[in-house]
Amino acid sequence: MRARGLWACHLGPELGGQGYGQLRPALLNEVLGGSSWAPTIFGCRAPDSGNAEIPAHFSTPEQQDRYLQPLLDGEVCSTYAMTEPHAGADPLLFTTTARRDGDEWVIDGEKWFATNARFAAFLIVMCVTDPDAQDPHRRMSMLLVPAGTPGVEVVRSVGVGTDRPGEGTHGYLRFTGARVPADALLGEEGQAFVVAQTRLGGGRIHHAMRTIGQVRAAFDMMRERAVSRSTRAGALGSLQMVQEQIADSWIEIEQFRLLVCCAPPGSSTRSRTTSRCARRSRRSRH
Template sequence: MWDFETDADFQLQLDWAGTFVRDVVEPLDFVLGNPYDKSDERSLAMVRPLQKEVRSRGLWACHLGPELGGPGYGQVKLALLNEILGRSRWAPSVFGCQAPDSGNAEILAHYGTPEQKARYLQPLLDGEITSCYSMTEPHAGADPTLFKVRAERDGTDWVINGEKWFSSNARYASFFLVMAVTDPEVSPYEGMSMFIVPAETPGIDIVRNIGVATEPPGQVSAAGVREDHGYVRYQNVRVPADHLLGAQGQAFVIAQTRLGGGRIHHAMRTVALARHAFDLMCERAVSRRTRRGPLAAFQLTQEKVADSWIDLESFRLLVLRTAWLIDKHQDYKKVRKDIAAVKVMLPRVLHDVAQRALHLHGALGVSNEMPFMSMMVTAEALGIADGPTEVHKITLARQVLAQYTPVDTLFPSGHLPSVRERALAAFAEHVDHEAAQF
């Protein structure tokens, strides 16, 4: 049975969240600092009562199951909620589902020992600390099989050496999840491990914090992107053996558990960002007047609005369908091509809608007094994050093509003369062969 309606009880929750985010949370974006800076007591003092209110509504950390303090919502409900949260850079922190902490919490919950969960997972779930996912490396691009960061066993410790690139929130993190080569003699898929590295461990050197595009390092853009990515050097960083996350050689499995959900969550919040650009576009179209009438009366404006609505609604439906498939199968591998399609469509839709909105705003649109330039930069960043668009296109195409079988005939199956001959042979008793020629 197909159903495009949200159940009434959850719709009430969404209605409350929409009003709460619009009236209470969104203004925080303009008066508070970085949501990941847990040393900012002024910001935390303002946010903690809001988090308490979210908890009282049962909307805290909705991606987690009841055993971890969340309601255990499926991906469809998460998608609908994230359409709202994506409007504000502070909203995910207020609702306890900010990235990368949400993904890091997920893998700690799956693979962490009781001791690791008590020390790192619980304060992360409580919103008391920030974490960093330190995976990519400067030379490796999108290919983790080229990683060089090494972790070598030395007695009861592991010693980590090497450099990581774009480790988000490194400067604010209480701990790092570091992916490192532990056995270079086997396949990278079996020779890498994941480590929990406390931020105070000697040998961690944040070479610099990197901004995106023209934003100063550490600044948060109008579109909500965290321009705070660490270039981190690990120099003889020594961690106890009990800080290995999961089993030795299991890093790839752990990473995929995290990335599958992360990609769909990026898409959910991008729907909100693109919707904001679309709303601003339409408001501009009906408000701005020229000598010949409002912008909305011009066909080129109408084309921009129509194309944007189609792009946005198509993308939203693809995201929701993919979320539904994840809920149905409970296996990211079975939805791999759908997640890849979402990841491919995500940056294009956000970029195109934001660009059309920018054009309708003229010089104001390219200024830093409107969010469109930042949105377009965000689109480019999202086209690289969690694997570049090109890689996901390859994944999608390979999975789709694997469903087809090659023909062993001279002409393809759609060859009309061949199809006609087969049809005539099948209905020879009932069809006049001469009359059927066309």
């Protein structure tokens, strides 16, 4: 994939990607979504694609050598530990803390649905470091935690979606006095919200496009079933109600796809995708 210029297309050239922006990687991920292993082959699997964005923007050169480069080379995988059992994905309700103790951070709490936790080389953990901060969005920081750190426990791994029974990859994590060096901080103290949004902005687009790829695969199976299944009246697909249902499904998929393709990658930028969709919309009205 590197030789063909298709490796890690979501990243800039300085990180080994192509600097394609959002539109072309989105279209690529739509194709990759039909296969469970394709994102790994193309160097854009979740959560590693988003996790690479964080050290790329907020880590020190030493952290990049230790964590980012092996991730970009496809040698390791990583975990993003943000959501919590009682709070879901609402950071203002998080209770996992990291307190300073000399030259170390001490982490206590629990995280939920941390993808790849049982075989990740490192974790990126969102922790409350200043619970009394006046601005609630400045209460948390992001920390790098190497796998195998004492006090980090994978309580269990659960499956979602297409995961087979007993092969779940989403970890329930417990931190009990887990210690990491003071320089494990990503970005500045209290900057976790900014760090998280940098990761999630483009990631939402790619996730949605991979979902469309999966939905298209299901749609193809539905069509195959309609022409291969026979009834007393002939092929199932010859029935008007079935044809209507297939047509409605196609329309819904196309609506979903256009909504994603026309979404800007972040609140601070207007993507080329948005501009192109707007131009197409104006042409269609005329």
